[in-house]
Amino acid sequence: MWLFMVPSLAVMTVVLVYPLASAIYYSFLRYYLGGGAPQFIGLANYVELLGDERFWGDLLNTVIIVGASVALQLVMGMALALALYAATRGVRLISLLNFLPNVVTPVVGAIFLKWIFIGRFGLLDATLISLDIFPPNWLGDPVWAKITLILADTWKFMPFLMLVLYAGLQAFDIQLLEAASIDGANAWQRLRYVILPMMKPLILFVVSIRAMDAFRFFDLVYVLTNGGPGTATETVTLYTYQIGFRMLEVGKASALGVITLIIVAAMIAGLILLMQRRGREAF
Amino acid sequence: MLVHLMQNQAASLILEGVFEAFPKLKIVLIEGGFAWAPSLGWRLDARWAKIRDEVPQAKQSRANCAPSSGLLGRVEPDHRFAPRNDRGIRRSALLVRGRAMTAQLGQAADSCKSSREKPFHNNGNGGKETVMPHAIGRRHLFATAAVGLAAPAILRRAHAADAAVQLISHRYPGLEYYADKLKSALPNVAVDTRLMQAPDAIQLQRLALSSGSSQLDILWANSITLASYAKSGWLEPLDDLWAKHKDEFNLGDYNQGSVAGCSYDGHIYGMPLTTNTMLYAYRSDLYDEKGLQPAKTWEDYIANAKALNSPPRRYGVVLALKSDMVNNEMQSVMNTVGDGWFDKDWRPTFNDERGVKAVETIKRLAQYCVPGFTAVHNDEHTVDMSQDIAAQGQQWATRCATMDNPEKSRVVGKIKWTVMPDGGKQVMISDTYCISRFAGKDKDMLFRLLASALREENQRGGAALMTPPRNAVLNDPALQAKYRWYPAVSQCLAIGKPLPALAEFSEASEIINKRIVQAVVGQMETKAALDAAATEVQAMLAQRGYYK
């Protein structure tokens, strides 16, 4: 059986393990990209980061932005999936069109959104001004900037949730719904007591996927706010980038990467435990 | 009833020798259940000896049969062949096939698969068997086929970098122009140019230079990256080559400010492309309307912004405070209202009393600024001016041409330029071409390549795109008349001030800029923000060996 895994493991060992091992090794170095030989400093990078207020602030930002956007995506994705499930015509076309934002190249998607949200000449502001509405400061106000990023992230990733949930509904046994109907359940009760419980493992699955992706949240922030105003929308990944490629402290940035990895791994382990306790094979 | 019919069909197919004649044939019976199949197989096996005289077509004896199979043929459930009903529930299906198949299941399965792709007939009314032709299209292994597909594409790959000179550069129209000139600068020298946004270019250059790559020959740098690279020992000092070729390329004509912008620690490291500076751009029509004069002090500048502020359609001023734009925007105010960024020992001065006042000035100005200024860079800034969203602001000299281009601007002819208030001291930054210390090519050739790309006639051609560093071109009256912002550019270049010649300035400014923005948007109290920045910068510089 293991023979089947040989080619895949070989490629990963050769191409992935070396860079990963190097990156982890860097995290124990004072490695300044502006010259000078790297110097082994043990856990100093980690100690410094864990005592860094900005890191904790960024972690909080990441959790807030991603948490809110995943919640929003879940609600919208579920609503859309149900609507698609109920519709009898045009389902293919509508699901395809709504899926498009998800397949747009991230860099490109971020540019598209910038042209919508940018101060005053972006489409949104330009339209609101024409309608005599005073537009909010989408990217420059600490609260609005978070909301904008949440909306942006939702635009990009909601389609994925929509499609997965819709696929889940497809596999759903319609007789259960019919039975519930006959027993007198109204639409809300059918959703609350039949559909949602059946979809629970699936919902957990997509939420965990998105939660893991949370720490890759980069392109949108980089293009839209670059973490601003101040550090109001700075995420952990953006901070990693700034330490590594702006401050040129590759060692410290790698340490932050390893910390991120540990957080993600812990999160995944937690989810697996949650799944196993529920006795479901969702993965 | 139905079951009997099925059993009859299966028995007669097997006993009458259909599978002897067509060993690979398979027949599917659907909608007949399958519980009877094993017993039928057992009965056929058991009775064969007795009835063999009657069924000469079924020739096989028990000894030849695989133990797991039915003796004469196989009748087995196989759901893969079963159509779904409209509720998605599989109907039952049975596969009937010759026993010869057991020995060659590989092919059997293959043909199963092929036949499975064909649509079922009669799947609406159960009980009828469907006979499918066996089609054994031996397929290539999936992987082989896939790699086969990819191979031509991959083989098309280009060979690794060879003879061409490699350039990594920032991209804006002026640099595109010179990258193009590089390609035709010397006969028989091919130049491979990669132009991209500044952060990407710098990132790539750092990767290549820090690993001593010989695949990067020439690179664009600005005053800040030049200092950083030069200190790291990654750039070729050009003093000797400069002296050697001075007459051939009339290098004495370069203005001294530009050459100084390409130097670090007393050595020339770059060939000047342009010196860019920021102009005070304002809407002359709006100023006239309100009877305003270009500001002479920062207080006037704020007052003008306030007077012209009419949100949300038009704002008094535009600022761009995204990442590295902060020090460009702040340079003038930090040098006139404040005491500059650092003292001569590289101790921070930006957080002293006057520095706090400088940041407070920008904070007050920001009330009249187009919203979202912490998220915008030069480009958005330019659009704000050209779309009549902002009435005044600091504008790079390279952006002036856009203002008078009707395809890009709605305020053609309405913008005027002058010097920043309080004596300017606004930012000046040189763009240059440098030669990598690790270049794989002959450095004399590389120098001649750069020098001839930047010869006078080329600079004349690029004069609309960027301020030329040659005096003969910059001071040419014809050009001064043609480009109406040139006089203002000349004045600004006379009073501007380069950013601190600190090799670590880009890192230091990364820290300072963040804190300044936090102060301007009110996330932190100004003094506290600047003190925090000063502490962090000193710690960083101490780590780099300063203050010893």
Added chain:
Amino acid sequence: MNRRASFQVPLLIALGVFTLINLIPILWGFLISIRQPADAFAIPPKLIFDPTLIFHYQVWIERGFLGFLLNSLIIATGTICISVPIGTLAAYGLARTHARHSRSLLFGLLAVRMFPQILLAIPFFVMARTLNLIDSYWMMILAMVAINQPFTVWLMRSFFMDVPVELDEAALIDGCNRWQAFRLIVLPTVRPGLAVTALFSALLAYNEFLFALILTGSRTKTLPVAIAEYGGEDISYWSLSAAGAIGIMLPVVLFTIAVQRNLIRGLTFGAVKG
């Protein structure tokens, strides 16, 4: 579900309106690509204008984006062709192994994918330079395969988990060896899963920016890198990047349409089952 006509009409209208709103950023990007900047960013938004194809012409013809598109397609195809087969094999192996830690191993691999990629940039660059593979398709494809591998394996494994192990056993009893059972019996049943996996692998490789920036050169430059080159500095660059952005979407959209039927089926019977 309510499938009455009186319910269908408002439902479809609501869905249509939502879809339209959802697509506004893309449509607006398209409009920017066919207007001069002075019109593109006007207030109020200018919907009546003289359309121009000059930016599309410049991007595709003068600035060589067609070549970059080809590079992108080569890299995406190469990635699928290597990543999906070997990933599928490994996934099958994992799905049919009773080793207790196979799932942990898998999640370990998946977590690797969450490691900030910018930090892998330096080692990858050093590796490519040592092998003298910068500006070649090979390095980029290899990097993409490696980075996609955990995800591919993980996704395919869930498809295989859905195929009853009895099917393998029947094949083995009938005389197949393990390879034949996999190749002839199990693999054909997960075809929709292959389509889904191929789509996601292709998307990841096709859309990759950072590694493409570092590992490709002017001969192998991909479309995302080319578009990003025009990200700023001159307003007309914005129009160019808009034109490029519209172009980069077309192959993806076509590919998505091609696999759409499989996409929903694949998601239905594979990865997402509870």
